[in-house]
Amino acid sequence: MNTQKAKRVTIADVAEASGMSRAAVSLILNNKPGTRLSAEATERVRAAAKELGYRPNAAAQSLRSGKTRTLGLISDQVTVTRFASGMITGILRAAEERGHTVLIAETFGKPDQLAEAIQQMAHRDVDGLILGFMDSRKRDLKIPATGLPTVLVNGLDDSPCTAVLPNELDSGARAVHRVLETGAKSVALIGAHQNAENNPVSYPSITRRFTSLRNALQESKLEVLGEWVLEDWNPTDGYAATAQMLTDGHPPDAVICANDRVAMGVFQALAEQGLVPGKDLSVLSFDDEIIASYLRPQLTSIRLPYEEMGALAVELLLDGKLDPVEHQVEMPLIERDSMKAR
Amino acid sequence: MNTQKAKRVTIADVAEASGMSRAAVSLILNNKPGTRLSAEATERVRAAAKELGYRPNAAAQSLRSGKTRTLGLISDQVTVTRFASGMITGILRAAEERGHTVLIAETFGKPDQLAEAIQQMAHRDVDGLILGFMDSRKRDLKIPATGLPTVLVNGLDDSPCTAVLPNELDSGARAVHRVLETGAKSVALIGAHQNAENNPVSYPSITRRFTSLRNALQESKLEVLGEWVLEDWNPTDGYAATAQMLTDGHPPDAVICANDRVAMGVFQALAEQGLVPGKDLSVLSFDDEIIASYLRPQLTSIRLPYEEMGALAVELLLDGKLDPVEHQVEMPLIERDSMKAR
DNA sequence: AAGATATGCTAAATGGATTTAGCATAAGAC
DNA sequence: GTCTTATGCTAAATCCATTTAGCATATCTT
Numbered sequence: 001m002n003t004q005k006a007k008r009v010t011i012a013d014v015a016e017a018s019g020m021s022r023a024a025v026s027l028i029l030n031n032k033p034g035t036r037l038s039a040e041a042t043e044r045v046r047a048a049a050k051e052l053g054y055r056p057n058a059a060a061q062s063l064r065s066g067k068t069r070t071l072g073l074i075s076d077q078v079t080v081t082r083f084a085s086g087m088i089t090g091i092l093r094a095a096e097e098r099g100h101t102v103l104i105a106e107t108f109g110k111p112d113q114l115a116e117a118i119q120q121m122a123h124r125d126v127d128g129l130i131l132g133f134m135d136s137r138k139r140d141l142k143i144p145a146t147g148l149p150t151v152l153v154n155g156l157d158d159s160p161c162t163a164v165l166p167n168e169l170d171s172g173a174r175a176v177h178r179v180l181e182t183g184a185k186s187v188a189l190i191g192a193h194q195n196a197e198n199n200p201v202s203y204p205s206i207t208r209r210f211t212s213l214r215n216a217l218q219e220s221k222l223e224v225l226g227e228w229v230l231e232d233w234n235p236t237d238g239y240a241a242t243a244q245m246l247t248d249g250h251p252p253d254a255v256i257c258a259n260d261r262v263a264m265g266v267f268q269a270l271a272e273q274g275l276v277p278g279k280d281l282s283v284l285s286f287d288d289e290i291i292a293s294y295l296r297p298q299l300t301s302i303r304l305p306y307e308e309m310g311a312l313a314v315e316l317l318l319d320g321k322l323d324p325v326e327h328q329v330e331m332p333l334i335e336r337d338s339m340k341a342r
Numbered sequence: 343m344n345t346q347k348a349k350r351v352t353i354a355d356v357a358e359a360s361g362m363s364r365a366a367v368s369l370i371l372n373n374k375p376g377t378r379l380s381a382e383a384t385e386r387v388r389a390a391a392k393e394l395g396y397r398p399n400a401a402a403q404s405l406r407s408g409k410t411r412t413l414g415l416i417s418d419q420v421t422v423t424r425f426a427s428g429m430i431t432g433i434l435r436a437a438e439e440r441g442h443t444v445l446i447a448e449t450f451g452k453p454d455q456l457a458e459a460i461q462q463m464a465h466r467d468v469d470g471l472i473l474g475f476m477d478s479r480k481r482d483l484k485i486p487a488t489g490l491p492t493v494l495v496n497g498l499d500d501s502p503c504t505a506v507l508p509n510e511l512d513s514g515a516r517a518v519h520r521v522l523e524t525g526a527k528s529v530a531l532i533g534a535h536q537n538a539e540n541n542p543v544s545y546p547s548i549t550r551r552f553t554s555l556r557n558a559l560q561e562s563k564l565e566v567l568g569e570w571v572l573e574d575w576n577p578t579d580g581y582a583a584t585a586q587m588l589t590d591g592h593p594p595d596a597v598i599c600a601n602d603r604v605a606m607g608v609f610q611a612l613a614e615q616g617l618v619p620g621k622d623l624s625v626l627s628f629d630d631e632i633i634a635s636y637l638r639p640q641l642t643s644i645r646l647p648y649e650e651m652g653a654l655a656v657e658l659l660l661d662g663k664l665d666p667v668e669h670q671v672e673m674p675l676i677e678r679d680s681m682k683a684r
Numbered sequence: 685a686a687g688a689t690a691t692g693c694t695a696a697a698t699g700g701a702t703t704t705a706g707c708a709t710a711a712g713a714c
Numbered sequence: 715g716t717c718t719t720a721t722g723c724t725a726a727a728t729c730c731a732t733t734t735a736g737c738a739t740a741t742c743t744t
Binding site: 058101 | 397398399400401402404405408410412427430431434435438443444445446447448450461462464465466467576577578581603606607610613614633636637638
């Protein structure tokens, strides 16, 4: 167990072991084209490198090349909460595929920590920066000009930037279409967004979700039994709105929920009235969080494609596609058991 | 907006600007004791550094010092699922406090990827390695001997290692004590662990949770109305067991659930019978996942202290406390609304 | 046989920060 | 006035991998 001070194997060690120069070793190990080193020497160097377990020192390589093969992920709460954890999966997978590692930092929601975190990343010379957000607000990030290639995921900045967002432009239409497939005549909308109209740019995703939803509802012949605006999108508020709705009159054929947590509250209120989603009425939701599959019956939901968004951000970064453009990622409908069969 | 190629500011630039040597700049900026540089020179260098926005190049520092001020976190699923995300919070917070950054990699549950990930981290010369696990199994990790200081969080290896685990040795006692406080005479245990006896080392945490629970129940005068062994700890199984229990006979005064997901199923089954946790009976659970607060009423649960575990791992690493010891972190009881008042 | 090409390889510079040994000059000792 | 000590600072080595320019020797031309 030579676990202690396993002396670093450097390129010089490999050179000595193979009887070649350091230059030759570097050339060979990096498969440089146009070098005229003999096959025999190549073999010897490769063997020696393997024998000694040589791994080039990343710091030395970075120093020389100015590249670190490292991406920085700074998030407000992403790594730290369960909501958007898929974003990390996507980033990690895509980065690994392209031979990059990921450095993470959190601002824990404190805006002033963002600049500090970015400086940290700049200091560590990351090749690119991903700014990941829990909710897709537009904000005034005051990103310090570090010259680092940067992509925002699930958020926008006041100044133009490369951003990846869920495609909410048609998510509402998709929801309404799915509801129509069940043969429903009436719908309720639980969790309409307060600021949708007065504050049209702050929450691009949410605004679009509801705009798209309302447009589609208008075009359809569906009777809209109400829009319940909620303080917060949580189970308690979803429960209260639904309980209210059910005392007011007969239940709708379908309920569209702002997100899965709201849907959870909706389920609780329905259960109290003996109403079973998927049988007595349809419930459709957005986000596809983990609780969607915990609910009974399991909840059909239109997914926030965090994983794909994360992966796309990495690709944009590494391919240098950094025009100040909003990239949209499709939101798939995850079919489960809460929609009535026709 | 000189966003483009903001030429790196090096120590040489600061030296030139302040009319001193690079050596002097380094000495001053690092507050080296015992140097005899004049106060005036010190001032000039500091000013120049600030003026130019100098940040030392991390790669160069690493190359020189052999330290990277970087910690590696390799997890099976931690970063990527919501369950243990608190672990990252703890690690990030503690690392940042001590001036370290965190590099992450995932094995996505594939054991063969572990060795590769560790090599990656070794190549990047991290100062320490944290191996984080979703479930606290003991496994044969075959950790390659890289000489890196390593701490396991929420898991054990076949060979001795420094590990951080939740203190489940008394979590069961705490649960029983809390149940007794409600004046309960009878309990049901939903989600007993199948392998607890025949496989005592594989799941240290879970085994301990149940051993501790059974010991405490035995010592108490509580009537145990049954132990339901579940295939899997999910809402569906928790629901089924509870439904079964309720048809079999009168409901217990208290239900102890193996975890919050089980409790969610328990709540569903209770609701169907018109039984309200916290009023008609007590429900106590383990883990304190996010859904504990989504349930109605909110669930009292004994928390898996991921955040503290992550932070402790960082401290052990940076303080060099690397004896092959199991460190236990207390599990706090998070009081909510599912326990009856006496 | 002399000059031109090709072949196989290496010396040395480079990137940026840190650290050690030691050079000047000034101040103090006697 | 010489010798010692203190003061203020710097040259140069070091960490390791990469890359460019170019040195030998061998092979080919005519």
